[in-house]
Amino acid sequence: xxxxxxxxxxxxxxxxxxxxxxxxxxxxxxxxxxxxxxxxxxxxxxxxxxxxxxxxxxxxxxxxxxxxxxxxxxxxxxxxxxxxxxxxxxxxxxxxxxxxxxxxxxxxxxxxxxxxxxxxxxxxxxxxxxxxxxxxxxxxxxxxxxxxxxxxxxxxxxxxxxxxxxxxxxxxxxxxxxxxxxxxxxxxxxxxxxxxxxxxxxxxxxxxxxxxxxxxxxxxxxxxxxxxxxxxxxxxxxxxxxxxxxxxxxxxxxxxxxxxxxxxxxxxxxxxxxxxxxxxxxxxxxxxxxxxxxxxxxxxxxxxxxxxxxxxxxxxxxxxxxxxxxxxxxxxxxxxxxxxxxxxxxxxxxxxxxxxxxxxxxxxxxxxxxxxxxxxxxxxxxxxxxxxxxxxxxxxxxxxxx
Numbered sequence: 001x002x003x004x005x006x007x008x009x010x011x012x013x014x015x016x017x018x019x020x021x022x023x024x025x026x027x028x029x030x031x032x033x034x035x036x037x038x039x040x041x042x043x044x045x046x047x048x049x050x051x052x053x054x055x056x057x058x059x060x061x062x063x064x065x066x067x068x069x070x071x072x073x074x075x076x077x078x079x080x081x082x083x084x085x086x087x088x089x090x091x092x093x094x095x096x097x098x099x100x101x102x103x104x105x106x107x108x109x110x111x112x113x114x115x116x117x118x119x120x121x122x123x124x125x126x127x128x129x130x131x132x133x134x135x136x137x138x139x140x141x142x143x144x145x146x147x148x149x150x151x152x153x154x155x156x157x158x159x160x161x162x163x164x165x166x167x168x169x170x171x172x173x174x175x176x177x178x179x180x181x182x183x184x185x186x187x188x189x190x191x192x193x194x195x196x197x198x199x200x201x202x203x204x205x206x207x208x209x210x211x212x213x214x215x216x217x218x219x220x221x222x223x224x225x226x227x228x229x230x231x232x233x234x235x236x237x238x239x240x241x242x243x244x245x246x247x248x249x250x251x252x253x254x255x256x257x258x259x260x261x262x263x264x265x266x267x268x269x270x271x272x273x274x275x276x277x278x279x280x281x282x283x284x285x286x287x288x289x290x291x292x293x294x295x296x297x298x299x300x301x302x303x304x305x306x307x308x309x310x311x312x313x314x315x316x317x318x319x320x321x322x323x324x325x326x327x328x329x330x331x332x333x334x335x336x337x338x339x340x341x342x343x344x345x346x347x348x349x350x351x352x353x354x355x356x357x358x359x360x361x362x363x364x365x366x367x368x369x370x371x372x373x374x375x376x377x378x379x380x381x382x383x384x385x386x387x388x389x390x391x392x393x394x395x396x397x398x399x400x401x402x
Contacts, residue, residue: 036402037070039077046402048073051126058122060318062333062350070400076133078392083136086143090135098131141385149380155241156372171228171239172264174204174221177214178257180394192250192257199245204261213256225266237379239265249383252390278338279324279357281305282349283312291348298353304344305357322357328375 032047053069061068083089090098096110103113114124176195178188191211198204205220212221228236238248242262251258285294302308305322312320327335334354337347341356348354 034402036400037074038397038399038401039074040081040397042077042081044070044073044077048126048129051122054120054122055117055126055130058117058120062352074398075389075393076129078389078396079133079137079140081396082388082392083140086140088136088139088143090132090139094135095128095132098135099127102127102131137385141381141388144388145381145384149377149384151241151373151376151380155376156369170225170266171231171236171262172225172266173223173239174201174208174261174263175214175216175223176204176208176212176221176259176261177255178211178259179213180252180256185394188257189250192259195259196247196250198247198261201245201261201263204245204247221261222263228265235260235383237376238262238383241376241380249387250391251387252394276327277324277360278327278330278335279305279322279360280334280338281308281320281322281355281357282334283308283315283353283355284319285351285353287351289351291351291353295346295348295353298346298355302346302355305355308355324357 030046032045032050034046035043036046036049037044049066049069052073053064053066056064056069056072100110103110106113108116114127117124117127178184178192180188191207195204195207198207205222208214208217208219208221214221216223228239230236231239235248235251239262242248244263246262248260248262283298285291298308298311301311308320327338330338333349337349337354338356338359341347341354343356343358346353346355
């Protein structure tokens with residue numbers, strides 16, 4: 001159950017109720033049972049759409065909109081389709097255990113959690129469907145990519161030597177971006193599969209000059225050195241264990257099918273910098289707030305985290321909170337913001353302002369090989385899963401009806 005989200009930690013029934021009462025219902029007055037989208041032969045109803053938006057708000061997902069809820073449901077249909085093809089169907093006991101585990105993250109029994117959801121109009125089946133997809137997709141990805149994602153002893157040694165990815169680690173890569181227009185999609189997929197198996201710099205550069213639609217094509221796809229933390233979260237961690245010349249799995253994006261070839265890695269951090277424990281505060285502002293103006297105001301009135309309590313005296317925890325965790329345990333978007341901050345500095349994440357209070361270091365010796373192995377395996381598996389989902393999305397017939 002390690003993949004069950006931790007977003008509900010310390011979430012009380014009162015907090016769930018407060019969040020849910022503010023949820024906007026997209027077009028709720030219309031027929032809740034009509035189809036609003038189709039993914040191949042699977043329908044999405046208005047009821048599911050409304051429920052998912054409310055549920056994401058309860059989970060405190062940043063930037064919840066009707067479109068975000070719709071895209072999440074589309075992904076669910078694609079994941080369940082992949083699981084069905086693989087013969088994976090979670091049992092009733094597994095689903096019940098997953099729901100209990102999910103509720104336990106909020107320090108609630110499943111009965112208490114369902115009662116709290118019911119108070120804000122979220123049905124039990126919404127939680128059940130959500131957990132079912134988590135279980136089915138997690139098992140599908142592990143079965144399909146588990147062997148490829150498992151790190152070797154050499155890779156674990158290297159990751160221990162480098163520690164967790166941070167702004168002090170830079171990587172040099174080359175890229176190839178293949179077109180995904182309807183006329184060229186099939187050809188690009190075949191080329192991407194061949195390119196992903198390349199190991200030589202020269203052959204990759206030749207392919208980049210010949211096929212890539214990126215401006216870097218004229219340079220053989222070569223990019224300048226860049227901080228590892230600046231790369232997409234599903235890509236950056238892969239380079240910690242790749243060997244020079246190896247190529248990432250194809251990644252489908254808005255611009256095309258993207259492949260990166262690893263070339264070199266530089267670690268600029270002091271010795272034994274290890275895994276940082278980050279102490280930070282998060283201020284959640286209402287939708288539509290002038291983030292730049294508020295950030296400028298706090299830059300003058302708040303030099304440290306304790307000052308925020310004075311500026312926002314009496315603010316509830318769901319608006320102003322302080323937390324301290326190892327960087328590896330943080331949500332990826334939060335960690336990416338904190339990587340760029342020094343203590344006392346403020347960054348922006350959606351409708352939130354984040355201030356770094358302190359960054360403490362633990363020796364690499366405190367990291368067990370088992371911990372590093374699990375972290376590398378999890379990140380690789382997630383990366384393969386994301387790429388597989390994008391492939392299925394590109395092949396699917398998706399129709400938005402409303």
